[in-house]
Amino acid sequence: MFKHKKRLGQNFLINKDIIKKIADIGIINKDTNIIEIGPGSGSLTEELLKRNPKQIFAIEFDKDLSNYLEKIKNNYQNFNYEISDALTFDEKKIFKKNSIIFGNLPYNISLKLLIKWIYSDPWPPFYDQMILMFQKEVAERLAAGEGNKDYGITSILLQAYYDCEYVFTVHEDSFNPPPKVKSGVIDCRLKSELPTCDYGALKLVVKTAFSQRRKTLGNALKPLTTSRSGFVLPDGWSGMRAEQLGVRDYLKLAQIWVENS
Numbered sequence: 001m002f003k004h005k006k007r008l009g010q011n012f013l014i015n016k017d018i019i020k021k022i023a024d025i026g027i028i029n030k031d032t033n034i035i036e037i038g039p040g041s042g043s044l045t046e047e048l049l050k051r052n053p054k055q056i057f058a059i060e061f062d063k064d065l066s067n068y069l070e071k072i073k074n075n076y077q078n079f080n081y082e083i084s085d086a087l088t089f090d091e092k093k094i095f096k097k098n099s100i101i102f103g104n105l106p107y108n109i110s111l112k113l114l115i116k117w118i119y120s121d122p123w124p125p126f127y128d129q130m131i132l133m134f135q136k137e138v139a140e141r142l143a144a145g146e147g148n149k150d151y152g153i154t155s156i157l158l159q160a161y162y163d164c165e166y167v168f169t170v171h172e173d174s175f176n177p178p179p180k181v182k183s184g185v186i187d188c189r190l191k192s193e194l195p196t197c198d199y200g201a202l203k204l205v206v207k208t209a210f211s212q213r214r215k216t217l218g219n220a221l222k223p224l225t226t227s228r229s230g231f232v233l234p235d236g237w238s239g240m241r242a243e244q245l246g247v248r249d250y251l252k253l254a255q256i257w258v259e260n261s
Helices: 016-025 043-049 063-075 110-118 136-143 153-159 199-210 247-259
Strands: 033-037 055-060 079-083 099-104 127-135 162-170 183-190
Touching: 016 043, 016 127, 016 162, 016 183, 033 043, 043 055, 043 063, 043 099, 055 063, 063 079, 110 127, 110 136, 110 153, 127 136, 136 153, 136 162, 136 183, 153 162, 153 199, 153 247, 199 247
Parallel strands: 033 055, 033 099, 055 079, 099 127
Antiparallel strands: 127 183, 162 183
């Protein structure tokens, strides 16, 4: 019997209804390529294969799970996998277009993986959709809009490129072993019109704005406004706070920063 490894954050999803609900979120057809992160013993993998995608490629860190995945590979010609680290794995060597990422992400590396996917090189990202499970509080933060207490840096960096929706909550007893926290599933769909501003500029402006969240933007962004004379906030924005600006507003600020470089 397989022994779960706590150090790897292994909590395998076993609730069949939840597995089906997650698979149903995907816009899957015969031309769809799927990347699955952390397939574990392959419960979601097999549910996704029922939808007859073009191909599924799974990335699993734990080599002791290869027996489960090898059995699936022997039964499905459109499934393959690699034992590798998702943080360093280059998904672009597998698929170039028409791709969806599914992932029950380990809590300790979930945001690192997300940032890696948001800003791919070359850009823009080739994933049309990302269906991801995070710790509930993280999922709520990613999907939050302006004015919400959960709205912040990662919310904006993700929503600049993806329309993001918090879909549902997954309770602890849906996993084996049960985690100590609830999880949340988000559905992220690549925007039809992507911003042209530099990702690095957007990240700089957003991180600076939220570095002193209780201060007004005029004060929080002083390190940037004082370093470039042309970087001036639009009328009325200086007295606002970081969480009051929407994603489009931050894209505008990032563009102003670039234009005055």
